[in-house]
Amino acid sequence: MIELRRVSVHNLKGIDLDLPYKKLIVLCGRSGSGKSSLAIDTLYAEGQRRYIETFSASVRQFLERLEKPDAERIDGVPPAAAVTAGSFRNARRSTVGTVTEINEYLGLLFAKIGHVFCPCCSREVRIETPQSILEFLQTTFSDGNRQLQIAFTPPLDRDRETFEVTWKERGFVRGIVCGIVSETPFRLDEGGISPELYQQGQKKEQELLLLVDRLMLNAEEERITDSLETALEQGEGICVVLIQRNKNDRESFERLVFSRYFSCAFCNIDFPVLEPKLFSFNNSQGACPVCEGLGFVKGVPCSGCGGTRLRPETLAVKIVGKNIADKNIAGQNITDKSIADKSIAGNTFPNTAVNIATLSDMKITDLILFFEVLELSDQERQLGKIPLEQIQLRLRFLQQVGLGYLSLSRPIPTLSGGEQRRTALTAALGSSLVDMLYVLDEPSIGLHPADTEKLLQSIRQLCNQGNTIILVEHEEVFLWAADHLVEIGPGAGESGGHVVFQGTVQEMIHDPKSLTGTYLTKIRNNNISSKRRIPEYGVIEIIGCRGHNLKNLTAAFPLGMLCVVSGVSGAGKSSLVQKTLYPALCRYLGNKNIPNGLPFDQLIMNDLISNTVLADQTPIGHSPRSNPVTYLKIFDDIRNIFAATADARTKNLTASQFSFNIAGGRCEHCKGDGSMVIDMQFLPDMLVRCPQCQGKRYRSEILDVLYRGKNIAEVLDMTVREAFAFFRGQSKTQHKLKRLLDVGLDYIRLGQPINTLSGGESQRLKLAAYLLQTGKGHSLILMDEPTTGLHFVDIVQLLDCFNALIETGHSLVVVEHNLQVIRAADHIIDLGPGAADLGGEIVAQGTPEEIATSERSLTGMFLRNPVSYNCN
Numbered sequence: 112m113i114e115l116r117r118v119s120v121h122n123l124k125g126i127d128l129d130l131p132y133k134k135l136i137v138l139c140g141r142s143g144s145g146k147s148s149l150a151i152d153t154l155y156a157e158g159q160r161r162y163i164e165t166f167s168a169s170v171r172q173f174l175e176r177l178e179k180p181d182a183e184r185i186d187g188v189p190p191a192a193a194v195t196a197g198s199f200r201n202a203r204r205s206t207v208g209t210v211t212e213i214n215e216y217l218g219l220l221f222a223k224i225g226h227v228f229c230p231c232c233s234r235e236v237r238i239e240t241p242q243s244i245l246e247f248l249q250t251t252f253s254d255g256n257r258q259l260q261i262a263f264t265p266p267l268d269r270d271r272e273t274f275e276v277t278w279k280e281r282g283f284v285r286g287i288v289c290g291i292v293s294e295t296p297f298r299l300d301e302g303g304i305s306p307e308l309y310q311q312g313q314k315k316e317q318e319l320l321l322l323v324d325r326l327m328l329n330a331e332e333e334r335i336t337d338s339l340e341t342a343l344e345q346g347e348g349i350c351v352v353l354i355q356r357n358k359n360d361r362e363s364f365e366r367l368v369f370s371r372y373f374s375c376a377f378c379n380i381d382f383p384v385l386e387p388k389l390f391s392f393n394n395s396q397g398a399c400p401v402c403e404g405l406g407f408v409k410g411v412p413c414s415g416c417g418g419t420r421l422r423p424e425t426l427a428v429k430i431v432g433k434n435i436a437d438k439n440i441a442g443q444n445i446t447d448k449s450i451a452d453k454s455i456a457g458n459t460f461p462n463t464a465v466n467i468a469t470l471s472d473m474k475i476t477d478l479i480l481f482f483e484v485l486e487l488s489d490q491e492r493q494l495g496k497i498p499l500e501q502i503q504l505r506l507r508f509l510q511q512v513g514l515g516y517l518s519l520s521r522p523i524p525t526l527s528g529g530e531q532r533r534t535a536l537t538a539a540l541g542s543s544l545v546d547m548l549y550v551l552d553e554p555s556i557g558l559h560p561a562d563t564e565k566l567l568q569s570i571r572q573l574c575n576q577g578n579t580i581i582l583v584e585h586e587e588v589f590l591w592a593a594d595h596l597v598e599i600g601p602g603a604g605e606s607g608g609h610v611v612f613q614g615t616v617q618e619m620i621h622d623p624k625s626l627t628g629t630y631l632t633k634i635r636n637n638n639i640s641s642k643r644r645i646p647e648y649g650v651i652e653i654i655g656c657r658g659h660n661l662k663n664l665t666a667a668f669p670l671g672m673l674c675v676v677s678g679v680s681g682a683g684k685s686s687l688v689q690k691t692l693y694p695a696l697c698r699y700l701g702n703k704n705i706p707n708g709l710p711f712d713q714l715i716m717n718d719l720i721s722n723t724v725l726a727d728q729t730p731i732g733h734s735p736r737s738n739p740v741t742y743l744k745i746f747d748d749i750r751n752i753f754a755a756t757a758d759a760r761t762k763n764l765t766a767s768q769f770s771f772n773i774a775g776g777r778c779e780h781c782k783g784d785g786s787m788v789i790d791m792q793f794l795p796d797m798l799v800r801c802p803q804c805q806g807k808r809y810r811s812e813i814l815d816v817l818y819r820g821k822n823i824a825e826v827l828d829m830t831v832r833e834a835f836a837f838f839r840g841q842s843k844t845q846h847k848l849k850r851l852l853d854v855g856l857d858y859i860r861l862g863q864p865i866n867t868l869s870g871g872e873s874q875r876l877k878l879a880a881y882l883l884q885t886g887k888g889h890s891l892i893l894m895d896e897p898t899t900g901l902h903f904v905d906i907v908q909l910l911d912c913f914n915a916l917i918e919t920g921h922s923l924v925v926v927e928h929n930l931q932v933i934r935a936a937d938h939i940i941d942l943g944p945g946a947a948d949l950g951g952e953i954v955a956q957g958t959p960e961e962i963a964t965s966e967r968s969l970t971g972m973f974l975r976n977p978v979s980y981n982c983n
Contacts (some may be wrong), residue, residue, distance in 0.1 A: 113154070113548075113574035113579070117183035121148040123599075124608040129582070132189075134594035137572050137582045139627045141902045143858030144599040144607030145584045147552065151195060152579060153180045155550040158191025177801060189550060189579060194535045195552040201404055204393055208471055208519030209527075213505050216382040217467055217519075218390030218397075220498040224491040225428040227382050228408040228464065229375035236382055236427075239369040241339035245332060252354060255329030260353040260364065261338045262287070262320035263346030271309045275299050278321060283345070285322040287353075288312045289366065320351055328354070339369075348372050382424050390428070392420035419468035419520075429464040432485045458957050465904070468520075476515040479506045505541040511569050512536065513562035516660075516681040516947025527728070529557020529680070529896075533566070539736040540569060545577035555586045556899055558975045559928050563588045585902050587631060591616055598627050603858030604830040643958050644672045644917070644937040649717045651891070653695060658709020659686040660951040668692070670719055670891070670922040672937035673913055677927060677962075677970045678954075681946030684926045687896065689727060692924070693893055696723040720922070721888030726877040727895040735864035736772055736783070739851065742865060743880055746770070748844045749861075753823055756815045767931070769816075769823050771808040778804035827862030834861055850879040853912045872900065875909075882916070891922045898929040906931045930973060934959050940969045 113130040123145045130136055138146045143660045157180050163171055201482050208214035227236040237243070249255075265283075268274045288308055295311075303621075304312075306312040308659075312319030320480045323345070324338035342350035348371045353364040366378035374385060376809040398404030399422050401415030412418035419426060453684060470478060482503055487495065509515065512533045521529060532554050539549055551570070555563050567588055582589055590596065596619050598612040612618075612625040619628035648671035659665045661683050668674050676684045694708025699716055700723060731742060740746040750769040753759055768776030777783035781801035785808045800806040807814060807824040814822045819837065829837060831851045838844045851857065854875040859868070868876065874897055881892065906929065915922055927933060939962045941955040954967035963966055964973035 113188055114184070114186040115153070115182065116185070118149070118185070119181045120153045122144065122604060122608040123148050126608070126610050128597065129614070130579070130597075131595055132187075132579050133574065133577055135571065135580045135592065136595045137579075137584050137589050137593035137598065138597050138599060139585060139590060139741065139902070140599035140611065141601075141607065141626070141858075142855060142900055142905050143603030144601075144902075147598050148608075149597075149599060150550050150581050151552065153182065153185070154188060154548065155191045155193040156180055156183075157185050158188045158548050159193075161188065162190045189546055191548040191550060192539055192542075192544075193550040193552070194532055194539060194554065195550075198672055201621025203522065203524070205523035206471075206519060207509075207514075207517050207521045207523070207534055209393065210523060210534050211505050211509065212541065213502055213519055214391065214471070215387065216498040216501045216505075217470065218387035220495050220502065221390050221428050221430065221467055222385045222387045223494045223498070224430060224487065225385055226464070227373065227385070227428050228381060229378055230423055230427050231378040231380065232375065234375060234377060236370075236373060236375050238373055239343075239371055241336040241343070244339050244369050245335055248328060248352070248354065252328060254358060255327065256358050257328045257355040258325065258364075259328055259330075259335070259355075260287075260325050261323045261335075261342050261408070262351045262353065263342040264318060264338050264349065264351065265314055265321050265325065265345070267309075267319065271304065271306060274309070275303045282346075283321045283323070283324075287320050287322065287951070288318060289318045294364075301866055318351075320353075321345070343371050348631060349376050352400055353574060382427065385428060385610075389425055390421070394965065397421055402617050405960065411731050421468055421473075426466045426468055429466045430470075430485070431464045432487065465572060471520040472518055474516060475506055475509045476947075478519070479503070479510060479515075482506070501541060505537050508537050508540050508569055509534070512566045513680045515789055522545055527557050527685075529555070532556060532560075534944075536569075540573050543576070547578045548581065549573060549578055550583075552583045553585070553900060554582070555584060555589065557680055557896065557928070559677075560588070560930060561969045567592055567779065571783065585900075590619075590627065590631060596627075598625055599942045600626060604832065604860075606832075607858070626904060627902070646670075646672060646938070648719055648922075651692075651696075651720065652715040653692055653711055653713070654715070656687055656709065657711065658691055658692045659683065660947055660953040661686050661691070661709070664817050664953055666692075666953065668891075668922075668924055668940075669938050670717055670889070671917065671920075672922065673858045673917060673935065674922070674924045674938045674940065675927050675933050675936035676924065676940045676942065677933055678942035679946050679969060680928075682942040682950035684942055686951075687942065688893055688924060688926050689725065690894060693723065693725050696720070696891065710760055719889045720891050722890040723893065724881050724890060725893045725895075726874050726881065727893075728899065729876050730866065731867050731868070731873050731876060735866055737865040738860045738862050739831070739856070739865065739876060741861060742876060743847055743850070743883065745844060745847045745861070748841070748847070749823070749826060752838075752841060752844070753816055753818055756816055762812065762816070764813070764816065769809075769813060776809055776813040778808055778810055780804065781808070783808045800911075828860055830858055832857040847883060850882040851876075853882065853908070853915070854879045855901060855908045855912075874899070878912070882912075889920050889922070891924065892916065894923065894925045894927075896927055896929075897925065898927060900930055903931065910935050931959075933974065939970070941965070941968045943967075944971060 112132065115126065115128040117125045117127065117674040119125050138150055140146050160179060228234065229236055256373050265278060277656060279299045285298055286304065287294055287296045288311055290311070295308060297308060311317045324344045326334060339350060350368045350369050352369065354367065356363045358366050370376045373382040374380060383389055383396065391397045392399070392404035399413055399416035399420055402408050402420065404420045406413055406416065406418045406420040416422070421955065473481065482499065493964045509517070514530060514533055536551065536554055555566060558566060563586055570580060584590070593616060596612065596614060596616055597610065600609060600617070612622050612628070619625050620632050646669040650667040650669050652665065654665045654668045655663055656666065666687060676688055678684050691709045691711055694705050695711060695714045697705040699714060740749065750766040753769045754764060754766040767773060770782035771777045778801060780803040781787050785801055785804065787799055787801055809824055814824060816822060822971035827835065831848055835845055835848045835852060838848065856872065856875055856879065861870065872895065878894070878897070893982050898911060900911060910932065925932065926972040933939060936959060939956060939959060940953060941962055943950050943952065943954045944967055955962050955968040955971060959974055962971045965971040
């Protein structure tokens with residue numbers, strides 16, 4: 112049992128809580144109520160802190176320093192891992208393969224069973240031994256009645272006579288000069304080698320060989336291996352075998368070269384020994400030397416690696432399968448034509464040979480099938496057993512959580528927040544750890560209800576392995592399936608921070624104090640509302656959309672309504688709305704600062720639209736100096752209010768001096784940051800509160816100016832709801848703050864750094880900014896999953912905001928998975944039926960009632976079937 116006593120982290124009000132081990136625990140409650148403060152900043156932070164304390168100081172300097180949570184006592188916290196929005200940095204080097212650790216296992220697999228093929232001649236490069244050479248000869252040339260001449264290439268001296276003496280003393284007297292047209296033998300003990308012949312042997316197009324032995328292929332194996340060993344030793348690791356081409360023609364020989372090194376003796380190219388780091392573009396041994404593993408040079412794919420990020424020696428290593436050349440993967444034959452039908456010394460190579468870059472570029476669904484049909488030898492299967500198991504396990508999980516349309520080479524920065532969370536979750540599931548505490552922050556973000564159930568199965572599997580799972584979630588699927596529920600509330604910000612309820616879901620739905628339980632009951636008994644707006648303002652139609660996976664579709668978006676674009680993750684919703692419709696509208700309306708979108712044939716516009724805006728989840732800014740009130744220009748009003756006070760006029764203070772971003776009023780010791788970074792030498796840098804302003808950012812003279820008993824720093828520390836009441840009578844300021852209340856951001860603080868906002872909060876802040884500009888014509892507003900991070904009651908508030916926009920003459924197109932929003936839509940465009948190549952079509956469109964009757968629509972299935980789970 113995890114025991115928490117008097118926890119007061121952030122807005123938590125000294126809560127006491129007992130959480131059972133090895134159970135699926137869901138934390139719910141309104142946005143900003145304190146769920147993440149409990150899950151991330153308390154449980155995960157304490158689990159990590161205690162684990163890190165077991166390391167030495169020299170190791171701890173490289174790890175993130177975590178503060179001890181504000182609590183009287185925390186007992187029984189296991190080692191913790193978290194999957195949150197910030198679980199990994201959006202570095203250019205991060206891909207789906209690196210985050211899930213599949214790339215590491217692929218590298219191990221290639222190091223164990225990979226075959227090296229020379230990129231110049233396509234011959235396989237192997238480390239040979241006398242035994243392996245004999246085995247190759249016996250396998251390739253089944254007729255043993257052939258003559259062998261085992262030889263080596265000696266180093267040639269300038270002095271022919273010294274050459275003759277040296278090798279005659281060593282016992283090698285027979286030789287041959289191989290040319291393009293003819294072969295000329297010689298003997299050092301019978302007249303030696305003529306000057307002309309010796310000179311020919313020094314030319315590139317000729318080769319001078321000294322013979323070790325002449326014998327038949329069916330001779331004693333010991334004699335053959337001894338001769339091969341001698342040739343390899345005298346030839347500095349390389350030997351030459353001349354074998355009779357035809358048993359009836361004793362004058363024609365085929366020349367074969369073998370090396371005990373990783374090198375192509377034909378092309379004189381050396382290859383490194385196969386080890387896992389050779390297959391990582393994040394390691395200097397595997398990264399392309401031109402682009403240093405980034406894949407791009409000055410914004411274009413690197414010519415040295417073709418964008419694969421890997422060096423040529425790495426790409427030369429391939430997995431060779433057997434007997435699967437005729438098998439087809441998702442309509443695409445996997446045979447490598449550059450290897451197929453290649454013959455070396457009469458030995459045809461297997462028909463399938465792929466390098467790690469080829470596998471990384473395949474879709475997850477195709478890659479799963481590839482490994483299912485790949486036939487390896489018993490020895491290769493045994494050598495690659497562990498990496499193969501881990502690769503297939505993690506690939507299946509990626510498919511299970513709805514990411515089968517991605518590839519391992521897909522860069523992490525190009526994924527949505529929900530895709531990033533599920534990708535990070537793959538690494539956690541594949542770790543096979545037990546007795547861990549896993550903290551998952553809204554893993555269902557970006558998932559269709561059909562995919563959410565698959566995700567639940569995977570998380571339950573992690574729990575069944577003996578781990579404790581804590582989910583911060585709003586999705587009803589997880590609430591009904593939880594072993595233990597904890598609701599934090601009752602409100603957001605200062606109104607939250609209390610444990611409103613804990614227990615089972617059945618207990619929750621019968622508890623009148625539980626806001627979540629009330630909505631769960633409503634959802635379970637939900638009937639789709641029949642109140643729909645009638646389309647009376649026309650449509651915007653876009654014809655022939657064919658970018659990414661869109662299949663030449665035509666979509667009509669009705670105006671003056673709430674239009675929702677739905678479908679499974681990867682069906683093409685963002686491709687249609689954000690990457691096709693929005694750029695097309697912007698170009699039509701004369702906005703030239705928008706990048707070109709995906710291809711389409713024609714946009715049929717409606718003259719009613721005078722403007723368009725996209726409110727997506729991209730970060731608003733990265734500077735901690737920016738905050739909600741600076742973004743909405745409310746800070747200008749607040750500074751003017753303070754500058755108009757009697758104290759400020761007496762001291763001749765202007766509005767600019769109440770800004771912490773410019774000199775004059777800010778604390779110059781910390782330059783208005785409120786904190787300072789202390790270099791701890793060999794320990795991590797420490798962030799400490801500024802000793803002069805105590806974190807308040809301003810000079811004392813500025814802080815002495817009060818408005819209604821509060822100084823500027825205290826006002827910035829207020830929540831939006833507190834500030835709305837505080838600035839009563841200031842209609843201009845209250846009008847702007849009201850927009851934040853309308854979009855459900857009443858709990859955030861005025862001075863909260865903007866880079867700490869989630870994707871959903873950033874999107875709603877953008878919407879609030881646009882609400883302040885309404886009344887300027889008819890606008891089409893496009894939104895991408897605005898319900899991210901919202902509780903049921905917050906979604907009701909958001910829908911009220913949508914209705915207010917529509918009533919004032921605007922139109923909304925919302926990409927959304929949330930059934931609460933989909934049920935409230937006036938018109939739905941449902942894409943699918945599947946993801947990636949299986950999507951890109953409109954499977955149903957119309958009102959929610961019409962979508963619910965569609966047998967082809969997955970969304971319709973969830974609309975017509977009320978939520979009902981077995982809660983026993």
